[in-house]
Amino acid sequence: MNIRDHLPLLEAPESVWEAIEAGLRENNPRAARPRAWVFIFAAAAAVVLLVAGGEWWFAARRTGWIETAASAGITLRIGDIGSVDVRPGTRLRVIADRADQHRLQLVRGSIHAKISAPPRLFQVETRSGTAVDLGCEYSMTMDEDGSGILHVSAGWVDFERDGLESLVPAGAMCRIRPGKGADIPYFEDASVEFGHAVERGDIEFLIRNARVRDTLTLWHLLSRVPANSRARVYDRIAALAPIPPAISGDRVLSLDPEALQRLREELAWKW
Amino acid sequence: MKIRKSRLILFAPFCLIPALAGADEFMFEVASPVAAQGFVSKTAAFVFRTAGCTDPDKAQISATAEGVADGTRRNLVLRVTPSKPGVYAVFQQWNSGRWVVVLKGSCGPRQAGAVIPVGPRGFVREDSKFFTHPATAAEIEAALKAFPEGGYK
Numbered sequence: 001m002n003i004r005d006h007l008p009l010l011e012a013p014e015s016v017w018e019a020i021e022a023g024l025r026e027n028n029p030r031a032a033r034p035r036a037w038v039f040i041f042a043a044a045a046a047v048v049l050l051v052a053g054g055e056w057w058f059a060a061r062r063t064g065w066i067e068t069a070a071s072a073g074i075t076l077r078i079g080d081i082g083s084v085d086v087r088p089g090t091r092l093r094v095i096a097d098r099a100d101q102h103r104l105q106l107v108r109g110s111i112h113a114k115i116s117a118p119p120r121l122f123q124v125e126t127r128s129g130t131a132v133d134l135g136c137e138y139s140m141t142m143d144e145d146g147s148g149i150l151h152v153s154a155g156w157v158d159f160e161r162d163g164l165e166s167l168v169p170a171g172a173m174c175r176i177r178p179g180k181g182a183d184i185p186y187f188e189d190a191s192v193e194f195g196h197a198v199e200r201g202d203i204e205f206l207i208r209n210a211r212v213r214d215t216l217t218l219w220h221l222l223s224r225v226p227a228n229s230r231a232r233v234y235d236r237i238a239a240l241a242p243i244p245p246a247i248s249g250d251r252v253l254s255l256d257p258e259a260l261q262r263l264r265e266e267l268a269w270k271w
Numbered sequence: 272m273k274i275r276k277s278r279l280i281l282f283a284p285f286c287l288i289p290a291l292a293g294a295d296e297f298m299f300e301v302a303s304p305v306a307a308q309g310f311v312s313k314t315a316a317f318v319f320r321t322a323g324c325t326d327p328d329k330a331q332i333s334a335t336a337e338g339v340a341d342g343t344r345r346n347l348v349l350r351v352t353p354s355k356p357g358v359y360a361v362f363q364q365w366n367s368g369r370w371v372v373v374l375k376g377s378c379g380p381r382q383a384g385a386v387i388p389v390g391p392r393g394f395v396r397e398d399s400k401f402f403t404h405p406a407t408a409a410e411i412e413a414a415l416k417a418f419p420e421g422g423y424k
Contacts, residue, residue: 118310136313154394155313169305171392209350213396268306268319 067091068109078102078122082115095125110141114154129181131159136170145176151188166220167264169271175199184220186211187271203229207236215241215267223255237263241270293394297323297330297381298401299374303393304360315385316372319393319403320358324378331377337411340368363389369418375405386414390423 021265041197068074068090076084079122086092090109096102104111104126114137115122127146129137136155142148150159156169161181168174174185186198190211197205198217203225218240221233230253243249244266251259296400299319307318324330337348347364349372361372372394374385384406400410400416 116314168303170303265306265308268308269300269302271303271305 016203063094063097065091065093078113080119082113085112086116087111106140106142108142108144110139112139113137126176128176128178129159132158132160138168140176142176147175148176150176150182152172164223167216169216169268170271172216183215184224186217187245190217203233207232208242210236212240212270216271218265219260219264222252222260227253234244237267241267295319295424296403297376297378297383298403299376299383299385301385301387301394301396301399307358309359312391314362315360315364316389318358318360319374319385319387321376321378321383323381323383323417324376326378329378332359333375334359335373335375336365336370337373338368338370339415340365340370361387369415369422371405371414373411373413384410386411388414388418388423395423 008102024025054187066074066076066086068086068088070089072086073087074084078084078101079097081102084104087110090111091107092109092111093107093129094103095105100121102122103125104123107127109219113122113124114135115133115245117133120132122132124133124140126140126142126148127144128142128148129213131140132154136152136157138150138152138154138157140148140150143159150157150168151170151173152170154170156167158164159168159176159182164181166182166185168173168182168185171189172185172187175183177183191209194206194209194214194217196202197209203221204210206214206217206221215237218233218237222230225233234249234253237243238249242251243263247262248256252263286407298321299317300322301317302311304315304318304422307313307315312318321327321332325423334349336349338345338347345365345368349364363370370389372385372387372389374383374387376383382404383402384402386400388398398414400406401412403412
């Protein structure tokens with residue numbers, strides 16, 4: 001099902017046509033000229049209405065609300081780039097449905113997106129931030145208060161809010177907090193205790209118990225912990241995954257964006 | 272034994288090749304597609320790069336898929352097409368069965384090999400084997416026999 005097939009059609013208001021008919025029924029000494037005048041007016045109005053109504057209809061079909069019943073979901077085709085399964089009991093809005101941009105707003109419920117497209121072509125906005133598709137498959141569930149959870153099963157997703165990003169690769173997940181955006185991501189094969197430690201922000205536990213691939217979590221911690229804890233996080237990362245000399249530890253600890261980016265690119269070979 | 276050609280698609284946006292191995296070791300390193308950070312490779316089973324080769328342009332890389340499907344031992348010769356020195360992507364081009372991807376490389380006199388099991392969620396890191404020689408037939412068969420009952424989940 002294409003998004004456009006699921007949005008309501010719009011019609012011209014009845015009052016316009018009633019006014020035209022009333023004008024045509026009038027018995028007026030000027031009927032010869034008014035009749036012609038009315039006919040011209042009606043034709044012109046019809047043209048305007050068709051044009052305005054068509055654009056409105058077109059615009060409305062490209063955007064609008066979708067709400068699934070409690071017992072039935074639907075599948076939306078996202079242009080030529082993929083599809084989104086909209087689970088039962090879900091409310092979302094199509095913000096943009098163009099060849100150069102596809103954007104949804106997920107208010108509540110769950111979706112499962114499977115997208116094959118260049119990065120950033122498909123985005124899902126929520127109250128707590130935006131999931132930017134970098135080419136992948138993922139599920140996202142949101143409550144109306146802005147809390148939710150994101151699971152990525154293929155590729156990777158960037159969840160952004162106020163300049164803070166969480167990169168969630170395949171096999172990882174993160175919680176979404178109302179008004180705060182995404183929590184630190186962690187791999188789903190981490191221990192239950194590790195996941196709980198992420199959620200309560202237990203830095204010491206995470207440092208002590210991180211595996212090599214949990215450098216995903218530790219990397220995200222770097223920009224989220226106080227400066228006096230950052231060095232210990234970095235040291236643990238370095239102990240788990242050798243960091244090339246070309247990446248300056250001092251610049252990482254000062255949260256230099258380029259150094260953080262290079263470190264992330266290097267650590268990704270362990271994720 | 273059925274042999275057909277499939278294409279190994281290479282993708283390499285990386286600018287860093289780490290000194291992962293010792294100075295004298297030429298080795299493969301394997302990762303999930305996020306490591307390549309590229310649109311082309313995001314649906315790959317895995318990406319890999321070389322380390323320890325002083326002249327990546329001259330590295331000779333080959334890959335084959337070895338597997339058992341429908342009770343029959345099979346292999347696929349994968350065509351190597353470099354796009355950037357040192358980084359490549361492997362896409363799953365088989366439908367069912369137990370498969371490993373066998374990587375073979377040489378950098379001057381140095382050689383490297385790897386046997387990478389691939390499951391429904393991509394490569395299996397913990398059971399991947401890396402060598403400083405081309406994988407032997409015995410090492411490949413051992414990897415195929417090590418698949419868990421019912422395959423990787």
